[in-house]
Amino acid sequence: MSVSFNDAPVLLTDEQMRQFVVNGYVMVEPSVPDGLHETIRRKLTTVLEAGSNPGNNVLPRVPEMRHIVNSPEVRGALISVLGEGYIEHPHRYCHHLTPVTQPDPEPGVKLAANCHQDSYTPLGRPRQHYSRFARIMYYPQDTPIELGPTHAIPGTQFHKSLTNEDRAQAIPMPGKAGTVSLTHFDIGHAAGVNLLNKPRDMVKFIYVRASEPTAPSWDCQSLQWRKPAAIETPYNLELVWSHMWDWLCGKRDRYDSFRNSGVQSTQSRLSQYIADLGTDRDLADRLKAIYDLAGLRSDAAEAIPALTSILDNDHQAARVAAIYTLGAIGKPAIAPLIERLKTAGHREDAHPVPEPWNEGAISMEDAGHALTAIGPAAVPALTEVLASPSEWVRINASFALGELDSHAASAVSRLTVLLGDDSHRVVRTTTDALGSIRQGAPTFIPHISRSLLEDRADWNEEERRGWTTQDQVRTNAAMAFTRLGKDAAGAEEILLHALDDPCGHVGAFAMDALRRIDSPTARQAVMAYLEAQRWDESITADRQF
Ligand SMILES: [Fe+2]
Incomplete structure (x- = not known):
């Protein structure tokens, strides 16, 4: 069988998108013949039994899976949450879950221990x-709860880390063969516990947004945020959800739905709202007070010290709500948030590497997220601190500007200077930020091209799992060009060179960037590259031709 790209993608509905925004995941069923899943399961088993896990190569080893990820339902879901032109990340993995053996911890204990953010x-x-970033997880076999389906922890896509309270809220995502879940990349999740006498396979694929939303990319009937019928999170974060929704709708004002929601805040109750933020109060009441303060917009400026004290370390729901309330307060919050960033910079400069910088995933300062939430008004102040002597401040300011997409166009020339920074952490964050902003590409393309070619001895030490920081610098550079599409045409020569990069991620993104440039020479190079890599799976030790 084959999937025709002429089959229209099945876009998500408003209700499915609302669920995705709130819970962090949706489930879809690809319309492919049932027999395809059994073929995939059988081939995966053969590959896994023959030797080590193929890792990123799982798709070329079982290429029938392309029919799953290219099915109208999966394509439609990906377009809905990541926009047209989404990018397939080269990282993939088959998670092979064997039955539990005795003695084993009680399944609930094991499940809680399995919970993580990727x-x-x-x-x-x-x-x-x-x-x-989004993740697809596909089961090639029927996966009831007893076989250990992946569990999701709804709403944790906004969390800096998982708490024991989060771990207790993991819910299973079971399904028949062919079930696909689409999750926000940062959502907490866990492998289930396999209590049956057979293995469970789940294959993970990663996808990346190429460009900022300018209009809804799903089957949108209403631009105004509404709560979904199925809310699986324990706390009301409607201000956060509506902000995410408005961004997905491509609205220039990410608080548009909130402004139209009719929230009833009373200026005379300001001191009561601030008092209700106290950690001695019930969390639901604190969240209500945070929400009420957002309704006062800049008239809630007096609450800024109390709200900033909630950032980073408070209950996860409170800190996320505080971030977006500071965003709603707007201009009066800019200077205090910049000061908070500077304080964080002083703290982290005392360490050889900023402590929150983790080579698995990095949690940025909540102040940076709040400055992003404020919007264009925060761009000048963020641009100014790009010149900070503190590495951690430069990283966070660069990140916050990238999250503003094209709103941060005026920062491009100052960001471009940071592509020559001595810190690979700054260079990596800035490369990603420029890929999100996308404006002024001719300014920064020569500098990102240099990142793709440069070989710095001090970045060649192995950091993790056999990867060097240089690998990641070049991966980010190649991915930025992929996101630029035709605007990356000026980098075609360098991308041709990058096809042979020793890091497979770089070659994969370079190939995709060339495909999107779509010049006759780029097309020819991509086809030649793919033809040379084509794998003949009918070859065996006994039949080599
Ligand atoms: Fe995971």
């Missing part, structure tokens, strides 16, 4: 609130 590959990237 690392990025090859090395770390910032966790993001907006829908820029």
Whole structure:
């Protein structure tokens, strides 16, 4: 069988998108013949039994899986959450779950221990609130609860880390053969516990947004945020959800739905709202007070010290709500948030590497997220601190500007300077930010091209799992060009060179960037590259021709 790209993608509905925004995942069923899943399961078993896990090569080893990820339903779901032109990331993995053996911890204990947020590959990237990275998980066999389906922890896509409270809320995502879940990349999740006498396979694929939303990319009937019927999160974060929704709708004002929601805040109750933020109060009441303060917009400026004290370390729901309330307060919050970033810079400069910088995934300062939420008004102040002597401040300011997409166009020339920074952490974050902003590409393309060619001895030490920081610098550079599409035409020669990069991620993104440039020479090079890599799976030790 084959999937025709002429089959229209089945886009998500408003209700499915609302669920994705709130819960962090949706389930879809690809319309492929049932027999395809059994073929995939059988071939996966053969591959896994023959030797080590094929890792990123699982798709070329079982290429029938392309019919799953290219099915109208999966394509439609990916377009809905990541926009047209989404990018297939080269990282993939088959998670092979064997039955539990005795003695074993009680399944609930084991499940809680399994809960995690994924690392990025090859090395770390910032966790993001907006829908820029997504994960597909596919079961080739019927996967009832007893076979250990993946569990999701709804709403944790905004969390800096998972708490025991989060771990207790993991819910199973069972399904028949062919079931696909689509999740926000940063959502907490866990392998289930396999209590049956057979293995469970789940194949993971990663996808990346190429460009900022300019209009809804799903089957949208209403631009105004509404709660979904099925809310699986324990706390009301409607301000956060509506902000994410408005960004996905491509609205220039990411608080548009909130402004139209009719929230009833009372200026005379300001001091009461601030008092209700206290950690001695019930969390639901605190969240209500945070929400009420957002309704006062800049008139809630007096609450800024209390709200900033909630950032980073408070209950996860409170800190996320506080971020977006500071965003709603707007201009009066800019200077205090910049000061908070500077304080964080002083703290982290005392360490050889900023402590939050983890080569699995990086949690940025909540102040940076709040400055992004404020919007264009925060761009000048963020641009100014790009010149900070503190590495951690430069990283966070660069990240926050990238999260503003084209709103941060005026920062491009200052960001371009940071592509020559001595810190690979700054260079990596800035490369990603410029790929999100996408404006002024001719300014920064020569500098990102240099990142793709440069071989710096001090970046060649292995960081993690056999990868060097140089690998990640070049991966980010190649991915930025992929996101630029035809605007990356000026980098065609360098991308041709990058096809032979020793890091497979770089070659994969370079190939995709060339495909999107779509010049006759780029097309020819991509076809030649793919033809040379074509694998003849009918070859065996006994039949080599
Ligand atoms: Fe995972």
